[in-house]
Amino acid sequence: MKFRTTEYFIKEVATSLKRNNWMSLASIGTVTISLFILGLFLMVVVNLDRMASTLESQVQISVYLKDDITKEQTEALRQKLNSLQGIDTVNYISKEDAMKRFSERLGDQKYLLSALDETNPLPNAFEITVKDPQLVKTASKEVENFPGVDTAVYAQDIVEHLFDLTRLIRLIGLAIIIFLAGATIFIISNTIRLTVFARRKEIAIMKYVGATDWFIRWPFLLEGVVLGFLGGNIAAILLRLAYMALTQKIYDMMTFFPLIPLYPFLTYITIIIILSGIVIGALGSVISIKRFLEV
Amino acid sequence: MKFRTTEYFIKEVATSLKRNNWMSLASIGTVTISLFILGLFLMVVVNLDRMASTLESQVQISVYLKDDITKEQTEALRQKLNSLQGIDTVNYISKEDAMKRFSERLGDQKYLLSALDETNPLPNAFEITVKDPQLVKTASKEVENFPGVDTAVYAQDIVEHLFDLTRLIRLIGLAIIIFLAGATIFIISNTIRLTVFARRKEIAIMKYVGATDWFIRWPFLLEGVVLGFLGGNIAAILLRLAYMALTQKIYDMMTFFPLIPLYPFLTYITIIIILSGIVIGALGSVISIKRFLEV
Amino acid sequence: MKSPTEINVIKMKSISKVYDNGAVALDNVDITIRRGEFVFIVGSSGAGKSTFVKLLLREIMPTSGHLLVNGYNVKKMPNREIPYLRRSLGVIFQDYRLLPNKTVYENVAFAMRVIESPRRLILRSVNSVLDVVGLRDKYKCFPSQLSGGEQQRVAIARAIVNNPALIIADEPTGNLDPETSWEIMDIFQRINAAGTTIVMATHDKMIVDTMQKRVLAIEDGRIVRDEASGGYGYEV
Amino acid sequence: MKSPTEINVIKMKSISKVYDNGAVALDNVDITIRRGEFVFIVGSSGAGKSTFVKLLLREIMPTSGHLLVNGYNVKKMPNREIPYLRRSLGVIFQDYRLLPNKTVYENVAFAMRVIESPRRLILRSVNSVLDVVGLRDKYKCFPSQLSGGEQQRVAIARAIVNNPALIIADEPTGNLDPETSWEIMDIFQRINAAGTTIVMATHDKMIVDTMQKRVLAIEDGRIVRDEASGGYGYEV
Numbered sequence A, B: 001m002k003f004r005t006t007e008y009f010i011k012e013v014a015t016s017l018k019r020n021n022w023m024s025l026a027s028i029g030t031v032t033i034s035l036f037i038l039g040l041f042l043m044v045v046v047n048l049d050r051m052a053s054t055l056e057s058q059v060q061i062s063v064y065l066k067d068d069i070t071k072e073q074t075e076a077l078r079q080k081l082n083s084l085q086g087i088d089t090v091n092y093i094s095k096e097d098a099m100k101r102f103s104e105r106l107g108d109q110k111y112l113l114s115a116l117d118e119t120n121p122l123p124n125a126f127e128i129t130v131k132d133p134q135l136v137k138t139a140s141k142e143v144e145n146f147p148g149v150d151t152a153v154y155a156q157d158i159v160e161h162l163f164d165l166t167r168l169i170r171l172i173g174l175a176i177i178i179f180l181a182g183a184t185i186f187i188i189s190n191t192i193r194l195t196v197f198a199r200r201k202e203i204a205i206m207k208y209v210g211a212t213d214w215f216i217r218w219p220f221l222l223e224g225v226v227l228g229f230l231g232g233n234i235a236a237i238l239l240r241l242a243y244m245a246l247t248q249k250i251y252d253m254m255t256f257f258p259l260i261p262l263y264p265f266l267t268y269i270t271i272i273i274i275l276s277g278i279v280i281g282a283l284g285s286v287i288s289i290k291r292f293l294e295v
Numbered sequence C, D: 001m002k003s004p005t006e007i008n009v010i011k012m013k014s015i016s017k018v019y020d021n022g023a024v025a026l027d028n029v030d031i032t033i034r035r036g037e038f039v040f041i042v043g044s045s046g047a048g049k050s051t052f053v054k055l056l057l058r059e060i061m062p063t064s065g066h067l068l069v070n071g072y073n074v075k076k077m078p079n080r081e082i083p084y085l086r087r088s089l090g091v092i093f094q095d096y097r098l099l100p101n102k103t104v105y106e107n108v109a110f111a112m113r114v115i116e117s118p119r120r121l122i123l124r125s126v127n128s129v130l131d132v133v134g135l136r137d138k139y140k141c142f143p144s145q146l147s148g149g150e151q152q153r154v155a156i157a158r159a160i161v162n163n164p165a166l167i168i169a170d171e172p173t174g175n176l177d178p179e180t181s182w183e184i185m186d187i188f189q190r191i192n193a194a195g196t197t198i199v200m201a202t203h204d205k206m207i208v209d210t211m212q213k214r215v216l217a218i219e220d221g222r223i224v225r226d227e228a229s230g231g232y233g234y235e236v
């Protein structure tokens, strides 16, 4: 392909976008909206997944220590726990700390503690978290056999519910994203196909005067790329704004609900959305004109 | 309009759907997918809203009674609480019930109770729920002044967080539904516009041989209705299947997560989706051909 | 049809047409065509013949002047009356304008459907008019399956099927061989004899010279000749 | 262009074309056209002239037979070679086939762009060929802004701009007045004198009778006459 032809193609695309202006706008609008929806749910699903991971990582095992062990034994136990495979954090909670927490947890029933007459029946404990929450069960079994350990307990039913919940969130999230990606591809390429269809006679005429398939295809492909790029960009910008607004809103309303921080998350989303736009636009164009080239 | 013309229009629509078959399929596909997405999130949002309401309705006020009141006084208080405006349920919890519950709540720390030496420091109480959770604050204030009442408490920070959460869920849900509705309208009518655009010359020719606007419009309108109806129906069927599968899946995985029961919920959704399809299809057609009628 | 007793079917008073891009297609044209006339419009390529025709059916609006067609004031009529003006005409377009998604039969029938003719009448009339233009056996074909001349004849059939009081034909024999052209002219002559006014833009010197009807010659948008029974007028 | 020294530009051996709907458009046609010839194809409407033309540029495939055009075996050539066959021809289509979204200039230039001509050459050639057909001042117009005859002349300009060795014209003067038609025929004659082969389907009796070139008459898909220098052949 000669340079003047490349130049011609680029001019062609500009002219075509201008002359078919409302079709171009319609395509860009469709690309924008589809990719915006896709991006939105991508962000939601990624956030939910993160949240699920956070929840899972917070499952703890409380390792209650026997009352009679010494500081040295406790220290040795900490070492042992630390060196255990798959353990994430190890925290020592003295019986005093435990009582303080317990009294906080009782809230308006704190007066119950007065019945204890200043005695503290709570044991010293380690609280450990594991890297892979699936390990909770085996880890707690193992730890129970360590010297100085009385019992190791965790909220069994909550953990199991939690796994169900996070599995469900991930499953549904993945299903939604796959479905939305399919829908986006369908809708965008469908729109492009209709715009190409409206120009099928042009394509045939070009072939009749001796244009090769690629000579016809290139401007359409470039046009698809431009439409996809523009639509993807607008969608990406809207997504950024939406996410920032949402983060702010959620932060204002409920501080305990942490979203994934803006960067580099938004950068990834931007790249994914724009790339999707370009690829779907280009492929949509090329595939759509295929059947009209056969003359 | 004469009967034979109506008959002709109906035949026209059938013929047109057949002759422009891939354009018809493209339109139906777009209607189906857009409405499916809309319907899916409508179902999700309605469910979330229901869940939020359930959560809110479970906010209770614990009304602790003075230790020294008689059975009659207690009974009188129950009457008084029952007759209070905005009160939903009133439950009596004796100090024994309370202790049982408390010991259950302590779980693996149950042994703490042994320190109480069989004394029960818990008071008798009424647990009341209010119809409108916004009333919790005022209701608890009012109840505290009733004779025989010691204090009336509720989980203040949890309730406030809860309200934030449900408000956020409703806000985002509503925003998503409005946005998706707009996107659906845009995408469907855009697709229809492109199919009409591909037939703009036909429309002009019809006008040149003396057809009135409505003579041209009717078949397009009916075609839009048929496309919308078909697309809406397919979407509705898919939505039913999806919801049933999801309900089953969620029920299998986590019984504590109740979705809105299938009927009449699905009936409403079906009606909404099919009606949307018809209305958007019809309006999309009529609006799209408007500019091509001006010859 | 409005005022069918009006003697002047077409009345143009100082009509001009300037297109959006500044092209002057008609320049101050005054013409009157009476009921029952047979008028040829001749002129070189781009003279303004089709513009003249398009004005008559209000495909385009005159830039200035006054135009009456079949009793309709074309410039001032409300949009909703346009279909009725067009139904009172039978138009053969230079580019045929057949409906691509309709068969030959359906294309011709369409002109009758818009005036809500009874189905039986449609069947009869369409078949007979397809016979007349020699396309009875092609009734099931789509326009894309026809030769150029066949398409042109479908356009002719559609224009005459409703027996309009005024037939406007823009180059109706451009894609027909001389023999078929004469068959069509025969039909026109018979229709004309029955009282229908015919206005026909044409390049066919032989037809114009032979028929000796009224000839309007347009040049650069101006009427340069108006002879009661003339010839094509250019010697080559 | 393949084998430019081949003496037979077109070689048809028992070519038949039956369309999908069963219409027999060409029936066992044998024709040879040599380099430098000027051939008229005549025949009534629907005889098969356009079918003949469409076969030459492989717009349609022959149902049976053997066809060589400019050295290309039309029936057996791979799809990717079709553009090169078409570039070796200059075709004027009966329905013009102009690109609606391109101006007159761009339409003509397009035929040069596909063969990647240098920009300067395009500018020069297009302007001169638009001069030849008398449309230099309309170069900025879109096809929809042209009269029928003007569109036809753009199609003619596009067909000749690349100086093809074979020009195939399907009814190139159908929408032109006699004067303009003769101007076009003049151009064709000059191009032909310079060695270009010209095959022209036409209904214009006057042109065929005057020019006294080779005439192929088709009737119902069969060649019924092949005269070295004949007339249109029908008396009316």
Ligand SMILES: Nc1ncnc2c1ncn2[C@@H]1O[C@H](COP(=O)(O)OP(=O)(O)OP(=O)(O)O)[C@@H](O)[C@H]1O
Binding pocket: C138, C144, C145, C146, C147, C148, C149, C150, C175, C176, C177, D019, D020, D021, D023, D024, D025, D043, D044, D045, D046, D047, D048, D049, D050, D051, D052, D094
């Ligand atoms: N695509 C098609 N499908 C079916 N039949 C066709 C098709 N194209 C042409 N025909 C038929 O084939 C016959 C020859 O058509 P062709 O276009 O070759 O005629 P022609 O000689 O060019 O006529 P004209 O002078 O009217 O242009 C006609 O009867 C026509 O109806």
Ligand SMILES: Nc1ncnc2c1ncn2[C@@H]1O[C@H](COP(=O)(O)OP(=O)(O)OP(=O)(O)O)[C@@H](O)[C@H]1O
Binding pocket: C019, C020, C021, C023, C024, C025, C043, C044, C045, C046, C047, C048, C049, C050, C051, C052, C094, D138, D144, D145, D146, D147, D148, D149, D150, D175, D176, D177
């Ligand atoms: N839509 C338009 N916009 C701009 N100019 C136009 C338009 N239609 C026609 N013209 C110009 O107006 C002039 C008259 O055109 P018209 O179609 O009336 O010619 P005509 O006499 O019918 O020619 P032909 O015999 O070639 O059909 C021409 O110069 C043409 O270029």
Ligand SMILES: [Mg+2]
Binding pocket: C049, C050, C051, C094, C170, D147, D148, D149
């Ligand atoms: Mg004209």
Ligand SMILES: [Mg+2]
Binding pocket: C147, C148, C149, D049, D050, D051, D094, D170
């Ligand atoms: Mg032909």
